[in-house]
Amino acid sequence: MSPAAVAVYNWDLSEVRFDPATGRKVIYAPARARRPSDYRTDLREIVETRACPFCPGNERETTKEVFALRDSGAPDEPGWRVRVVPNRYPALTPPQGFHEVIIESPVHGERWSTAPLRRIEEALEAWQERLRRLSREPGIRGAVIFKNHGWRAGATRVHPHSQLMALPFIPPQLDYELQAAPAAGPCPWCRGLENAAGRVVFENGGYAAVAPEASRQAYEVWLLPKEHASRFEEIRDLAGLAGALQRLWRCVESALHQPAVNAMLMTAPLDAAAPHYHWRLEILPRLGTIAGFEWATGCYINSVLPEQAAERLRRADPDSVPPGEAG
Numbered sequence: 094m095s096p097a098a099v100a101v102y103n104w105d106l107s108e109v110r111f112d113p114a115t116g117r118k119v120i121y122a123p124a125r126a127r128r129p130s131d132y133r134t135d136l137r138e139i140v141e142t143r144a145c146p147f148c149p150g151n152e153r154e155t156t157k158e159v160f161a162l163r164d165s166g167a168p169d170e171p172g173w174r175v176r177v178v179p180n181r182y183p184a185l186t187p188p189q190g191f192h193e194v195i196i197e198s199p200v201h202g203e204r205w206s207t208a209p210l211r212r213i214e215e216a217l218e219a220w221q222e223r224l225r226r227l228s229r230e231p232g233i234r235g236a237v238i239f240k241n242h243g244w245r246a247g248a249t250r251v252h253p254h255s256q257l258m259a260l261p262f263i264p265p266q267l268d269y270e271l272q273a274a275p276a277a278g279p280c281p282w283c284r285g286l287e288n289a290a291g292r293v294v295f296e297n298g299g300y301a302a303v304a305p306e307a308s309r310q311a312y313e314v315w316l317l318p319k320e321h322a323s324r325f326e327e328i329r330d331l332a333g334l335a336g337a338l339q340r341l342w343r344c345v346e347s348a349l350h351q352p353a354v355n356a357m358l359m360t361a362p363l364d365a366a367a368p369h370y371h372w373r374l375e376i377l378p379r380l381g382t383i384a385g386f387e388w389a390t391g392c393y394i395n396s397v398l399p400e401q402a403a404e405r406l407r408r409a410d411p412d413s414v415p416p417g418e419a420g
């Protein structure tokens with residue numbers, strides 16, 4: 094290529110990264126970065142055409158509850174703090190699989206950034222309870238729990254909720270990670286944490302918030318236990334996790350102006366021991382789009398390096414202690 098041609102293409106250089114733990118290959122393309130002012134909240138509101146079925150008093154609008162934490166009332170009556178119901182429009186039906194909705198709060202429109210910590214903790218408790226319960230169903234092999242927050246993230250309801258899908262197979266992503274992680278020897282995620290210096294957003298109690306080595310989209314960030322643990326449903330310190338989760342949600346909302354977000358729980362298979370797996374919660378702000386290249390290749394194009402993402406999230410951390418005030 095002639096020098097003139099090189100000059101024409103002299104944008105910020107792209108970079109390809111590979112994450113041995115997930116097998117993901119990501120193309121970082123800084124030249125495609127949008128200016129910060131483009132990272133606006135998607136203001137399109139979800140149009141609710143009838144009373145919210147997840148609000149207290151409307152319990153009859155949902156299917157019958159399978160679990161609840163309550164102050165008062167009988168099943169399918171008000172008085173609950175967290176309520177779990179089968180999805181009215183299930184992607185999987187028993188006995189093949191289960192698709193449930195965890196209604197995380199009685200308060201319509203509440204967000205994890207400002208919810209009482211106890212509320213987040215109880216939502217996580219419901220996640221654990223349902224994972225433990227559904228792991229006893231014959232034929233159930235794996236499960237995912239995900240939260241779609243905001244219209245661009247796929248949410249159709251404003252009321253705070255997450256979804257659980259118990260599957261008759263091991264999800265391909267989890268399967269890949271189980272194959273890639275050596276059953277004996279060092280855990281790639283534990284080792285990843287040791288080498289994450291520039292990608293750490295914060296450490297909070299037993300948890301670390303880290304931009305992953307090969308983030309798929311701008312500002313993807315993971316919350317991992319610092320001590321090795323394969324199963325989310327077995328952890329005891331839910332208060333600590335709720336605190337770290339709220340802090341991370343605040344960083345994301347503050348840095349990116351309340352974007353739509355997908356949160357996804359990755360945990361070991363339900364039907365087999367996988368002590369070498371390291372569970373995590375993935376937070377994916379929905380700033381870009383998945384288009385032809387991604388569908389065609391299974392690879393991703395990301396405009397923001399994980400180190401840059403971590404730095405911006407760190408600077409936005411409302412709970413960080415300024416130097417000199419620590420201790």
Ligand SMILES: [Zn+2]
Pocket residue numbers: 145146147148200201202252
């Ligand atoms: Zn509601």
Ligand SMILES: [Zn+2]
Pocket residue numbers: 280281282283284320321322370371
């Ligand atoms: Zn580990």
